[in-house]
Amino acid sequence: MSLQSLIGNFSLILFVLLIVTGLIWAFDRFVLAPKRKLNAITVLREFDQKTNANSSARASLEASLLRQPAWVEYSGSFFPVIALVFVLRSFLFEPFKIPSGSMLPTLYVGDFILVNKFTYGIRLPIIDKKIVAINDPQRGDVMVFKFPKDPTQNYIKRIVGIPGDTVVYKNKQLTVNGVASEYESQADFLHEGSQLSYSKQFNEKSNNLAHKVLNDDDRQPGIYMFGEADFPYANQCQYNAEGVTCKVPVGHYFMMGDNRDNSQDSRYWGFVPDQNIVGKAFFIWMNFSDLKRIGGFQ
Structure with a gap:
């Protein structure tokens, strides 16, 4: 596909990115995040029973257990930005040179x-x-x-x-x-x-x-x-x-x-x-x- 064709199909490219990042965001929000939370509860319960570590160690462990995978974190952070650009560009205002x-x-x-x-x-x-x-x-x-x-x-x-x-x-x-x-x-x-x-x-x-x-x-x-x-x-x-x-x-x-x-x-x-x-x-x-x-x- 030529550069001109890519530019001409920017709306389609933006729409595909919106769908992909949106699906990843939704999958993490409703599937992966609850699983991470349940896993964190189990691990922290065992941690509390077997360890007398200070609260900072426990907090560090909890943050590690709840942390999103890098690919999910990046996709999720781009999703609202892409969504805003898509709405503005598709329905309100679009820039041209x-x-x-x-x-x-x-x-x-x-x-x-x-x-x-x-x-x-x-x-x-x-x-x-x-x-x-x-x-x-x-x-x-x-x-x-x-x-x-x-x-x-x-x-x-x-x-x-x-x-x-x-x-x-x-x-x-x-x-x-x-x-x-x-x-x-x-x-x-x-x-x-x-x-x-x-x-x-x-x-x-x-x-x-x-x-x-x-x-x-x-x-x-x-x-x-x-x-x-x-x-x-x-x-x-x-x-x-x-x-x-x-x-x-x-x-x-x-x-x-x-x-x-x-x-x-x-x-x-x-x-x-x-x-x-x-x-x-x-x-x-x-x-x-x-x-x-x-x-x-x-």
Whole structure:
């Protein structure tokens, strides 16, 4: 199994560890510990009858008789920690690290973010089956989801289309259900690295939502699929030299990165089904290169 697969199946690994350590803890609590106690009572009774040793010797013997085997002690001590991590990660909050610049300028490479796992409903871990519906994903949410073409990988993008929406992205401008987004020019965005470069930066406003996006002048607006689009419901998308138009199917979402010309997203690999949702990203809790990054984001 590759490292990426192991990372993608971390929930399963954590669940297996939880079960193993839990069984060991329970077996010791209800089987081994009572036996140790009964054995200690017998041995100490004989000790008291045959020996006039001081109380410290008796206490040392009792502690030795009641002591857990090392393998049980270690497993039992890990069990509550693993249980707490499993519950927090499965039902409340999960940390992620941003690996690429597809969400610039909102999220930077190296940002450690928290994802709310219950905003969109409570799901059973491992099988990811929703058992309690709470809120539906909304346009503008930054969402983590399992990549449709490889569910072992987690992606993060912004929702621009919910079920039933008609999403049009042409000439680098977004229109949803006939309502065009408004764009306010901002200062150029500087990409720091071995080679300094700049991107055009805009404040994109749509339906009372606003966030910043990037575009590159040297990138053409057309979405080139190099053949027919190959993803479920691809027949609901039309491509041309100006961009793409898609009708979002029921139970699916259209996702785009804020770094519009440098993001592989729903324009290329299709819609995200509801069962692939991981949660809503809402907070940057650490960036070791820039502590000022810590905080919320739009």
